Amino acid sequence: MPRPPSITYPEFKKVAVALTAEGKKLTFQALRQHVGGVSHDVLKRYLDQFQQERGLPNPGMPETVLSGAHALYEQARQDAREEVQHEYEVLTQALEVERQELQDERLNLTSAAASAAGRAEALASQVELLQSQNQRLQDDRDQLRESLIAQQERHMLLLQQYQTxxxxxxxxxxxxxxxxxxxxxxxxxxxxxxxxxxxxxxxxxxxxxxxxxxxxxxxxxxxxxxxxxxxxxxxxxxxxxxxxxxxxxxxxxxxxxxxxxxxxxxxxxxxxxxxxxxxxxxxxxxxxxxxxxxxxxxxxxxxxxxxxxxxxxxxxxxxxx
The missing domain is CATH 1.20.120 (Four Helix Bundle (Hemerythrin (Met), subunit A))
Structure with missing residues (x-):
């Protein structure tokens, strides 16, 4: 299904009337400057319709020139389409390569994250073990301090008893x-x-x-x-x-x-x-x-x-x- 034109005939007609009122000739170049990127066929059809309604002579080119220009235009369009298709394929391949690289990177990151999670769990276990050992050492230190205090008190008591x-x-x-x-x-x-x-x-x-x-x-x-x-x-x-x-x-x-x-x-x-x-x-x-x-x-x-x-x-x- 062909694409609809980017401009309607009433809009084209307003532009043509304005150019005519300004005393300008309705050429394809002048019209394109005001209506934008309209296809050659649409622009030629709108111009023919406007001239028929106004009874104006067609200022266009001879039919042979128009045919050659149209052929060149179509060739340019085809070349552009092929070039665009080529670029699209190149970009698609690049995107595929990049997507694969991203996929590989995502897998690597996932593996690294899992490894990091395992290391984190191991570190957490080591931290818990160190905390437990630290607590046990603190308990042993407290018991040793209490034992030393008790021994010192016993020593002082024995010394007093000996002196007595x-x-x-x-x-x-x-x-x-x-x-x-x-x-x-x-x-x-x-x-x-x-x-x-x-x-x-x-x-x-x-x-x-x-x-x-x-x-x-x-x-x-x-x-x-x-x-x-x-x-x-x-x-x-x-x-x-x-x-x-x-x-x-x-x-x-x-x-x-x-x-x-x-x-x-x-x-x-x-x-x-x-x-x-x-x-x-x-x-x-x-x-x-x-x-x-x-x-x-x-x-x-x-x-x-x-x-x-x-x-x-x-x-x-x-x-x-």
């Missing part, structure tokens, strides 16, 4: 030294008392023997009685000596106890660096000290009783001094 126990050990050592001094003094006094009693007895015995020589016969009878009493006194003295020997044995035992106490003191000085063992050693040394003091008390009491008994017997026998 060390002070107690020093005080106990001083007390032990004082008690040992008192024990040695008491032991020396008891030995001196025993020697003094023995000297007094020997002295009184000598006095008694001397008085026996100077006595009369009557006194001898009395002396016999006194001798019996003296024998009893001697027997008592022998018993006292036995008790003194027993006391000496006990004193030897006490000396051994003193050696053990020295060993305990040495052990106490060694355990100052061991806080936990020092409590055990301290309790053991306290028990040994108590037992030693009890033994010493019994020995001194027994010795005092023996000396008092000896003096009582001497007084009862009325031995002359």
């Amino acid at each position: 126990l060390n002070e107690q050990l020093v005080n106990k050592e001083d007390s032990l030294r004082e008690l040992f001094g008192r024990y040695e003094t008491a032991l020396a006094n008891s030995n001196e008392s025993a020697r003094d009693v023995e000297r007094r007895f020997l002295k009184e015995q000598d006095l008694a023997r001397q008085s026996v020589v100077t006595l009369t016969e009557e006194s001898k009878r009395e002396m016999a009685k006194s001798r019996a009493k003296l024998d009893e006194a001697l027997q008592s003295v022998a018993q006292w000596k036995e008790r003194a020997e027993g006391l000496q044995r006990e004193l030897n035992i006490q000396a051994s106890a003193n050696s053990q106490i020295d060993m305990v003191l040495s052990a106490l000085s060694e355990v100052k660096s061991l806080v936990t063992e020092s409590r055990v050693e301290s309790s053991q040394s306290s028990g040994g000290l108590q037992e030693c003091l009890q033994t010493l008390h019994h020995l001194i009491s027994a010795m005092g009783e023996s000396v008092n008994a000896m003096f009582d017997k001497l007084k009862q026998e009325d031995i002359p001094k």
Whole structure:
């Protein structure tokens, strides 16, 4: 179906009337300047119709010229159409190539996007893992800090306990030294008392023997009685000596106890660096000290009783001094 003309005949007629009124000739060139790109056939048909209506002579070209021009025009149109078709095909091929390139690029971008999405998921997983590890490390750090604080507090508490126990050990050592001094003094006094009693007895015995020589016969009878009493006194003295020997044995035992106490003191000085063992050693040394003091008390009491008994017997026998 042919395309409709780009201008109608009434419009063409108005243009032709205007050109005629201006005194211009109705040529194809003049008409084309006003009506635009109208085809040659349409323009020739409109011009023929207008001239017939007005009875105007046809100013056109001869028919041979018009036929040649029309042939040239048609050839130009055909060439232009072919050129346009060629350009269209070239552009179509270029567009197809470009479309294929765009399609390939789209596929590449899609693949790259999928790969990027996979990497993003992997990175997200790594980030979650790192966050979890970071949280775990923070928890471990907090636990370690709490453990260190607890250990420091325990260390300070143990140090205070050690210092307190060390002070107690020093005080106990001083007390032990004082008690040992008192024990040695008491032991020396008891030995001196025993020697003094023995000297007094020997002295009184000598006095008694001397008085026996100077006595009369009557006194001898009395002396016999006194001798019996003296024998009893001697027997008592022998018993006292036995008790003194027993006391000496006990004193030897006490000396051994003193050696053990020295060993305990040495052990106490060694355990100052061991806080936990020092409590055990301290309790053991306290028990040994108590037992030693009890033994010493019994020995001194027994010795005092023996000396008092000896003096009582001497007084009862009325031995002359």
